[in-house]
Amino acid sequence: MRRSRDKAPSLTASGVNVAFGGFKALTDVTMTITPGAVHGLIGPNGAGKTTLVNTLTGFQTPTTGQVGLAGRDVGALAPHELRRAGVARTFQAGRLFTGLDVLDNLAVTGVGLGHSRSASEAEAMKLLGWMGIAHLAEQPAAGLPYTDERRVGIARALMFSPEFLLLDEPAAGMSEAEASDLADLIRLVADELGTGILLIEHNVGLVLSVSHHVYVLDAGQIIEEGDVDVILASQAVRDAYLGADQEAA
Numbered sequence: 001m002r003r004s005r006d007k008a009p010s011l012t013a014s015g016v017n018v019a020f021g022g023f024k025a026l027t028d029v030t031m032t033i034t035p036g037a038v039h040g041l042i043g044p045n046g047a048g049k050t051t052l053v054n055t056l057t058g059f060q061t062p063t064t065g066q067v068g069l070a071g072r073d074v075g076a077l078a079p080h081e082l083r084r085a086g087v088a089r090t091f092q093a094g095r096l097f098t099g100l101d102v103l104d105n106l107a108v109t110g111v112g113l114g115h116s117r118s119a120s121e122a123e124a125m126k127l128l129g130w131m132g133i134a135h136l137a138e139q140p141a142a143g144l145p146y147t148d149e150r151r152v153g154i155a156r157a158l159m160f161s162p163e164f165l166l167l168d169e170p171a172a173g174m175s176e177a178e179a180s181d182l183a184d185l186i187r188l189v190a191d192e193l194g195t196g197i198l199l200i201e202h203n204v205g206l207v208l209s210v211s212h213h214v215y216v217l218d219a220g221q222i223i224e225e226g227d228v229d230v231i232l233a234s235q236a237v238r239d240a241y242l243g244a245d246q247e248a249a
């Protein structure tokens with residue numbers, strides 16, 4: 001399953017602004033997602049995390065600024081075009097095709113990417129096996145337990161090895177033990193597949209435990225970035241994020 005990391009370019013946001021009418025959801029956001037590494041994105045409710053994921057995956061066009069892939073400005077590409085270019089995502093809600101079984105959920109994605117049905121099924125089985133969930137292949141997607149649904153959502157996003165994977169609150173509603181299993185999977189995807197990951201999570205402990213580099217977003221702006229030690233030592237982060245968390249507690 002391993003892929004050479006050297007071939008994979010970075011996914012970048014450069015001076016990205018997104019405005020909804022007069023409201024600025026993102027202001028001058030710059031970030032780099034590199035292959036084979038886990039990047040965390042944290043911030044209080046409404047900070048703009050999902051808007052940023054949407055912008056990096058073609059669901060939202062930046063008002064100004066660039067989204068770059070291999071040095072090419074891809075900010076105007078549609079989601080399916082970015083997916084074909086190697087940028088995959090999951091959604092807060094699983095968004096599986098509930099009328100299909102797990103194998104077909106993955107295979108349909110492969111066909112959508114331009115692969116044959118048989119090649120897509122083979123890729124799906126290989127991926128499910130690699131993730132240790134091959135036993136789910138013939139299960140209807142509709143009846144899956146929550147954590148399995150999340151895993152299948154990640155498996156579907158990983159079809160045909162995207163260079164980048166953006167995970168939008170994958171641990172929402174999970175117990176600490178389930179979140180810990182998810183952390184193992186995220187590490188494995190980065191380490192073994194060489195995928196560049198952006199992890200958006202309210203579970204700060206999970207983000208800090210798996211991320212090589214963390215970005216902190218507050219009111220649409222990156223207020224801090226760095227490794228875990230930098231984030232833990234940051235007064236700005238305490239004020240903006242952990243402070244808000246403590247007030248809510």
Ligand SMILES: Nc1ncnc2c1ncn2[C@@H]1O[C@H](COP(=O)(O)OP(=O)(O)OP(=O)(O)O)[C@@H](O)[C@H]1O
Nearest residue numbers: 020023024025043044045046047048049050051052
């Ligand atoms: N399509 C839209 N039109 C208008 N405002 C929007 C739109 N999408 C998001 N917003 C606003 O932009 C801000 C950022 O929202 P976003 O969902 O990106 O934040 P978030 O950090 O992901 O929040 P949460 O942690 O609660 O999921 C919020 O104030 C939100 O209400």
